Amino acid sequence: MYSEFGYGILLLSFFVAIYSVVAAVYGATNKSLALIESARRSMLLMFPLISLSAATLIYLLVNDHYEVSFVYEVTSRSMPTYLKVTAWWGGQAGSLVFWSWLLAAFASAVTIRKWDRDIEFLPWVVVVCSVTLAFFIGLVVFYENPFTRFWSVGGAVEPHMFAPANATLFTAQDGRGLNPLLRHPGMVIHPPMLYLGFVSFVIPYAFAMAALITGRTDDRWIRLTRRWSLWAWLFLSMGLVLGGRWAYDVLGWGGYWGWDPVEIASFMPWLTGTAFLHSVMIQEKRGLLKHWNMILVILTYDLVIFGTFLTRSGVLSSVHAFANSPIGPLFMVFVTTSLVVSIGLVIWRWPQLHSETEMKSMLSREALFLLNNLLFMSILVVCFWGVIFPLVSELFTGQKVTVGPPFYERATAPLFSALLFLMAVAPLSAWGHSTFETLGRAMWKSAAAASVVTAALFFTYTKSIGALIGFFLIALILFVTFQEFWRGARARQKAQDENFFTALFRLMGRNRRRYGGYIIHISMALMAIGILGIEIFQSETQGLLKQGESLNISGYDVKYRELASWDSKGEGVNYTRATLDIYQNGIYIGELNPRIDYYFDSQQNMTIPGNRSTLRDDLYVLLVDWQPVSSDGATFKIFVNPLVNWLWIGSLLFLVGVIFAAWPDKDPVEERTRASRQVSQPSSAD
Amino acid sequence: MQRTKFILGGTFILAAVVYLIVSSTQASKEYFLTVDEVKAQGASVVGKSLRLSGAVIGDTIQYDPNTLALTFEVAHVTGDNAEIEAQGGLAVVLKTASSDSTLNRVKVVYVGPKPDLLRGEAQAIMTGKIGADGIFQADELLLKCPTKYEQAVPEQASTN
Numbered sequence: 001m002y003s004e005f006g007y008g009i010l011l012l013s014f015f016v017a018i019y020s021v022v023a024a025v026y027g028a029t030n031k032s033l034a035l036i037e038s039a040r041r042s043m044l045l046m047f048p049l050i051s052l053s054a055a056t057l058i059y060l061l062v063n064d065h066y067e068v069s070f071v072y073e074v075t076s077r078s079m080p081t082y083l084k085v086t087a088w089w090g091g092q093a094g095s096l097v098f099w100s101w102l103l104a105a106f107a108s109a110v111t112i113r114k115w116d117r118d119i120e121f122l123p124w125v126v127v128v129c130s131v132t133l134a135f136f137i138g139l140v141v142f143y144e145n146p147f148t149r150f151w152s153v154g155g156a157v158e159p160h161m162f163a164p165a166n167a168t169l170f171t172a173q174d175g176r177g178l179n180p181l182l183r184h185p186g187m188v189i190h191p192p193m194l195y196l197g198f199v200s201f202v203i204p205y206a207f208a209m210a211a212l213i214t215g216r217t218d219d220r221w222i223r224l225t226r227r228w229s230l231w232a233w234l235f236l237s238m239g240l241v242l243g244g245r246w247a248y249d250v251l252g253w254g255g256y257w258g259w260d261p262v263e264i265a266s267f268m269p270w271l272t273g274t275a276f277l278h279s280v281m282i283q284e285k286r287g288l289l290k291h292w293n294m295i296l297v298i299l300t301y302d303l304v305i306f307g308t309f310l311t312r313s314g315v316l317s318s319v320h321a322f323a324n325s326p327i328g329p330l331f332m333v334f335v336t337t338s339l340v341v342s343i344g345l346v347i348w349r350w351p352q353l354h355s356e357t358e359m360k361s362m363l364s365r366e367a368l369f370l371l372n373n374l375l376f377m378s379i380l381v382v383c384f385w386g387v388i389f390p391l392v393s394e395l396f397t398g399q400k401v402t403v404g405p406p407f408y409e410r411a412t413a414p415l416f417s418a419l420l421f422l423m424a425v426a427p428l429s430a431w432g433h434s435t436f437e438t439l440g441r442a443m444w445k446s447a448a449a450a451s452v453v454t455a456a457l458f459f460t461y462t463k464s465i466g467a468l469i470g471f472f473l474i475a476l477i478l479f480v481t482f483q484e485f486w487r488g489a490r491a492r493q494k495a496q497d498e499n500f501f502t503a504l505f506r507l508m509g510r511n512r513r514r515y516g517g518y519i520i521h522i523s524m525a526l527m528a529i530g531i532l533g534i535e536i537f538q539s540e541t542q543g544l545l546k547q548g549e550s551l552n553i554s555g556y557d558v559k560y561r562e563l564a565s566w567d568s569k570g571e572g573v574n575y576t577r578a579t580l581d582i583y584q585n586g587i588y589i590g591e592l593n594p595r596i597d598y599y600f601d602s603q604q605n606m607t608i609p610g611n612r613s614t615l616r617d618d619l620y621v622l623l624v625d626w627q628p629v630s631s632d633g634a635t636f637k638i639f640v641n642p643l644v645n646w647l648w649i650g651s652l653l654f655l656v657g658v659i660f661a662a663w664p665d666k667d668p669v670e671e672r673t674r675a676s677r678q679v680s681q682p683s684s685a686d
Numbered sequence: 687m688q689r690t691k692f693i694l695g696g697t698f699i700l701a702a703v704v705y706l707i708v709s710s711t712q713a714s715k716e717y718f719l720t721v722d723e724v725k726a727q728g729a730s731v732v733g734k735s736l737r738l739s740g741a742v743i744g745d746t747i748q749y750d751p752n753t754l755a756l757t758f759e760v761a762h763v764t765g766d767n768a769e770i771e772a773q774g775g776l777a778v779v780l781k782t783a784s785s786d787s788t789l790n791r792v793k794v795v796y797v798g799p800k801p802d803l804l805r806g807e808a809q810a811i812m813t814g815k816i817g818a819d820g821i822f823q824a825d826e827l828l829l830k831c832p833t834k835y836e837q838a839v840p841e842q843a844s845t846n
Contacts, residue, residue, distance in 0.1 A: 389715075403714050607802060624800065
């Protein structure tokens with residue numbers, strides 16, 4: 001009953017999406033406002049429809065309807081209710097519904113805004129959103145249906161949506177349960193965050209396409225979607241960070257990022273998205289790079305679709321497994337078609353997208369932004385190459401060859417370093433024209449301070465050249481950025497006769513985008529500290545300890561006290577927990593409890609580290625194995641991860657920076673800067 | 687003049703990126719081989735970076751908690767997806783491979799925590815080198831358990 005209802009509603013929303021595409025296209029080409037309005041309304045209908053279907057699915061999940069195959073696959077009786085709800089995105093079929101639901105929500109939010117003089121964009125924005133929705137709902141309805149049920153036919157159980165002849169409904173006793181690795185708060189919010197980021201990038205793309213089709217190729221579409229892009233970027237970034245945090249807390253290998261194809265798939269749209277956020281500024285301020293921005297937003301959209309597929313298809317280690325999933329080829333067709341059509345539109349409008357000025361100086365702000373874009377694209381190319389290399393090599397040599405994490409680390413390290421250097425230089429360069437002399441004058445104090453810090457680190461902390469270069473660049477960014485805050489606030493303090501903090505506060509409030517960007521740069525520098533720390537200075541040890549014995553690593557003594565093992569029948573888990581006393585330089589500083597959880601329903605272990613985190617380093621202890629008689633001993637693996645906490649601190653500051661930059665304000669100062677340059681066009685304040 | 691400078695700069699960056707990609711690929715490429723291919727190529731693959739995949743034989747898993755040395759054997763599984771599909775899917779192929787003693791096997795040694803997913807009939811994907819003794823020294827061990835996550839029909843099905 002519920003299954004048919006949920007499925008029926010989805011089917012209906014599929015047809016509504018198709019109708020809205022047809023009505024919008026027909027309405028726009030025949031200038032029929034009534035049809036466009038009808039398309040808009042059917043677009044608005046999508047959200048309540050998909051919500052209803054999703055609510056049905058959640059009802060089935062929460063109430064143990066194990067006759068439904070999706071419910072059987074991702075939940076079990078022992079799971080708490082909140083996990084049963086979040087199991088919605090724990091499997092492919094459900095997460096496609098989740099994706100569609102988010103997109104419907106965003107598309108609705110966009111369509112109910114006041115369109116006024118942007119009304120010509122409306123039908124095409126509806127078209128892009130509805131086509132994307134129709135694709136995803138179509139996948140759910142025809143290929144990955146979460147409402148499929150089990151039927152018993154002549155002794156065998158088969159999954160079908162509707163009852164086959166002579167079949168009775170088969171209800172499993174209990175579900176298989178969500179993979180225990182995914183039963184973690186980080187995993188509960190990581191996929192939605194990533195998806196929020198993925199889906200919200202559809203909106204800027206929709207506006208870009210609308211701009212191309214209508215021929216309104218000025219930067220109106222960019223201004224309209226600037227905040228969308230920022231929020232999209234925020235969610236995508238937080239999704240990536242949370243994924244890293246989850247890996248660190250749950251996967252128990254002492255790391256946070258493994259360059260695996262699934263991670264790279266969600267990292268690639270982030271790269272193009274970040275490049276896009278930077279390069280739209282050049283278009284707004286200088287009227288340059290219009291073609292480029294179009295291409296970036298198209299790439300981001302297609303990488304988002306590609307990433308959605310890769311992250312959920314369950315193919316981890318091999319690109320070849322595309323062929324195994326029935327929806328793989330469909331995704332490829334959709335990505336290729338949208339790429340060809342969009343690029344076709346860009347070529348069609350190529351002459352209208354010409355630059356309004358020329359780039360004159362290699363050191364001007366716009367040239368450095370261009371360089372920043374090239375670096376992001378280079379990292380993208382490295383990532384893409386790494387993912388497709390096995391296919392390419394097999395095609396040309398017949399030999400399957402892959403590349404692992406060392407490839408990515410080696411190839412991207414110089415590129416990331418160059419990006420750090422740009423982060424220090426670009427804020428000091430001027431729009432239009434800069435020279436080595438002007439840059440040098442603006443930079444020398446910060447460079448001197450950063451050199452002092454680096455020299456101090458050389459004598460007290462590390463002799464590693466790579467690490468010292470990294471720390472120098474980080475220090476340079478921090479000094480330059482703080483100097484910028486200082487200079488701006490001092491200037492305002494003098495001009496407005498305010499006290500320093502009032503001046504700083506107002507200065508930042510009036511230039512949210514600029515200072516939000518600086519906060520983000522600081523957060524990136526902090527995150528870089530954490531990454532350098534764990535990548536370069538990680539140390540590890542391991543061993544079998546009898547009670548009272550200890551292992552020594554980097555000034556820590558880790559002493560094994562006891563081990564306890566017990567079943568928690570309600571949760572269906574066996575816990576084995578070790579207690580270790582930690583001493584630092586001989587002084588007792590606390591205990592750690594690494595444990596192994598064994599899940600009966602999925603017969604799987606989960607290794608939970610004991611972690612003591614400080615600003616200096618993390619002591620990260622894993623329980624690896626234990627003897628049948630616990631007093632005989634247990635085996636531990638211990639990592640010391642210096643500075644890694646700065647990665648998480650940086651990401652919190654990042655959150656603050658993006659929200660600061662994206663928060664709606666009523667005083668669009670930015671608009672004025674360019675208005676002076678456009679004489680023919682009236683100022684385009686929102 | 688400015689234009690030339692930009693073109694030169696762009697070319698330089700492009701060349702640098704191409705160099706980075708090519709040299710890093712050369713330095714870290716791993717040959718993806720099946721057990722049969724490793725056996726067939728014999729001494730020619732000794733010492734090369736390899737990525738080997740196979741089906742884990744449950745009875746051969748041994749773990750020494752003192753040294754964290756993990757040893758097990760993997761049996762040949764074809765790398766051809768069409769062939770896997772033809773034989774009834776990865777889960778079936780892994781099951782038959784791990785019980786068929788006529789298939790080629792390779793002994794694997796890995797030092798580190800025992801992975802949570804390691805058990806018989808799992809698909810192991812290992813990165814490392816093979817020694818002259820024919821033992822594969824794995825630096826990295828990745829496991830997939832298709833029986834658990836890909837089989838869509840409840841197990842009660844077979845008993846009905």
